[in-house]
Amino acid sequence: MSMHPAARDHCLSLVRSVDRPTGGARYGRMFPGLEPLGTDPHVLMRAGSDGGICDAAAALDLGAGGDDAEQAAGWPFFGQLLAHDTTADRSPLMGGVETDALRNARSPRLNLEMLYADGPIGSPYMFDANDPAKFLLSPDGYDVPRNQQGIALIGDPRNDVHIFTLSLHVALLHAHNRIVDHLRTHGVPEADVFDKARIALTWHYQWIAVHDFLPRLVGQALVDEVLEDGGKWFNPEPMNAFIPLEYADAAYRYGHGQIRHAYHLVEDGPELPLFPDLVGFGPLPVDRRLDLAQIFDVPGRPPAQRAKRLDGRLAASLIGLPERITGAVDESAYRSLAVRDLLRGDTTGLPSGEEVAKLLGVPPLPLSITGDTWPGGTPLWFYILKESEYLADGDRLGPVGGRIVAEVLIGLLRADPASYLSLEPDWQPMLPAAGDTFGLTDLLIPAGSR
Numbered sequence: 001m002s003m004h005p006a007a008r009d010h011c012l013s014l015v016r017s018v019d020r021p022t023g024g025a026r027y028g029r030m031f032p033g034l035e036p037l038g039t040d041p042h043v044l045m046r047a048g049s050d051g052g053i054c055d056a057a058a059a060l061d062l063g064a065g066g067d068d069a070e071q072a073a074g075w076p077f078f079g080q081l082l083a084h085d086t087t088a089d090r091s092p093l094m095g096g097v098e099t100d101a102l103r104n105a106r107s108p109r110l111n112l113e114m115l116y117a118d119g120p121i122g123s124p125y126m127f128d129a130n131d132p133a134k135f136l137l138s139p140d141g142y143d144v145p146r147n148q149q150g151i152a153l154i155g156d157p158r159n160d161v162h163i164f165t166l167s168l169h170v171a172l173l174h175a176h177n178r179i180v181d182h183l184r185t186h187g188v189p190e191a192d193v194f195d196k197a198r199i200a201l202t203w204h205y206q207w208i209a210v211h212d213f214l215p216r217l218v219g220q221a222l223v224d225e226v227l228e229d230g231g232k233w234f235n236p237e238p239m240n241a242f243i244p245l246e247y248a249d250a251a252y253r254y255g256h257g258q259i260r261h262a263y264h265l266v267e268d269g270p271e272l273p274l275f276p277d278l279v280g281f282g283p284l285p286v287d288r289r290l291d292l293a294q295i296f297d298v299p300g301r302p303p304a305q306r307a308k309r310l311d312g313r314l315a316a317s318l319i320g321l322p323e324r325i326t327g328a329v330d331e332s333a334y335r336s337l338a339v340r341d342l343l344r345g346d347t348t349g350l351p352s353g354e355e356v357a358k359l360l361g362v363p364p365l366p367l368s369i370t371g372d373t374w375p376g377g378t379p380l381w382f383y384i385l386k387e388s389e390y391l392a393d394g395d396r397l398g399p400v401g402g403r404i405v406a407e408v409l410i411g412l413l414r415a416d417p418a419s420y421l422s423l424e425p426d427w428q429p430m431l432p433a434a435g436d437t438f439g440l441t442d443l444l445i446p447a448g449s450r
Contacts, residue, residue, distance in 0.1 A: 026108075027348075030234050030244035030404065031359055036349035037377050044346060045331070047373055047382075048338030050320065054382070055338070056261075056313035068306035069258065070395040071216050074295030076255035076307055077164040078440060079217070082209060083255075084156050084165075085114045086412065087248050108241040109416045110209055110409070112202050114156035115172055120194060125153050133180050133194040135173040143284040144170060150282045161325065163265065163278040167290040171444040176201050178446065179431075203420040204429050204443055206413055210421070212439045214409060217254075218402035223410075230414075231407035233360075238422065241415035244408060245348045246356070250380035251404035253341050254397060257385045258307040261315035265290045267302070274317040279324055296441050299434045309394030312385040314338045341381050352376070353383020353400060362399045365390055 048054045056067075086108055107113055117123040120132040126145065128134045136145045136153075144166070145153045152160040159169040179197040188196055214223045234244060262271045263278070265288065272278055278288065293301040308315060318337040326335050333339045354364040354377050369390045370378040378386070387398035397405060413421040420427045429438035434447055 026242040027245050028242040030246045031356060034351035034355050037352040039346055039379060044342040045333040045339050048336045048342045049333045053371060053373055054314055055319050057316050067309050069309045071307050072296050073305040073307050076258035077168060079255045080165055081168055083252055084158050085110055087243050108243050108412055110206050110413055112205060116198060117155035134177045137173060142289050146283055160280040162280045163288055163290050166280050175443050206420050207429055208440050214406055218397050218406045222402050222406050226406045226410045231411045234407040234411045236411055236415040238415050238417050241412050246350060247404050247408040249344045249348050250350055251384055251401045253381055254384060254401055256314055256318060256337050257310045259315055259318060260308045261317050264294055276322045279322060281324060292445050298441050298445055310385050310388035311394050312382055342379055345379050345381050350380045353378045353380045357400050360403060
């Protein structure tokens, strides 16, 4: 067996872990002048619970494709990985922590910290001892390495929450390992291979976030505007980024509304509910392996399943989360992700959707759209979902949600001195593409494996 030298800890590496914050990274406000909405928590819990206005079951169109969105079903799961890479709020659901004291357990960068953690030096259990430049995988290559109790040995345990995030995580591990092989083939010195592979994968991932993910979510025109003019409401200085609460606790929770109740993992396979059938936190069974072409459109393959349309309602799998996800709760309503989203926005003092719209110069949605549940104003998270339904047919975010998400993601990249947008804004992917433009499927599903 060939042996490769252990990776070295570079003092000047673009990706060295010492550059991460020594304390918890900050949360902050994107619209600090707006007052908190302050809705009665009991109203929020009724709205988000089983049978409430956020429960899709009562209004579900059971006809084929009745609630299909334009984009493929995998995109909200890729969005979930982006969230895990940039945010981790450990504060309790019901609050009790001052906003200024909230700390983000992730650095506010799209730097694949969730994948690499502290690299082969600081997190050696994730890497191949015989070839430390490469990630370790399960013996069959379909799962991450695990300890004897089945716990995933990965950079962020949240990526093991269900089959979809786990499968994307594994695909990124394979992508890194392929890049290592590519660099060695092109004569890169062994001592530099890991760092160069990490930078290459990170930049491809960042490029995809800007040029493939965001245009689908907010529209190309808004992406082009923020790239050219910068953010109007979020434009942090380099090395001084933070995560706005309006983003973390409202706008970027849009993806919960795109999750379907059930999915096919393979062509002509059974349709399985996300929870509890596809819950993670354990070894991946052979009959639960996911064909990524079932959730992303891949050239030469039939169209993938679609995401659920955004309409303010969550699928049954998310209204009644299993205890393995929520832990023990003293209120049954806390098993609903909609309840959790609504309470989180209230706990962190978010303004109403209407007030944010006015500040952005956007006409607020009419009461006939947001509903009469919210006499004092609509919670920002729910408002953004209804805005999408009303103004974008549930296929993408509207002007409030889209503005928040686009400015934050691009602003985080611009504030990161190691990102491609900071160092080489005209950089283009070097990996091969199946079409005219490189995209996520080119990274996750290389042409040779299709």
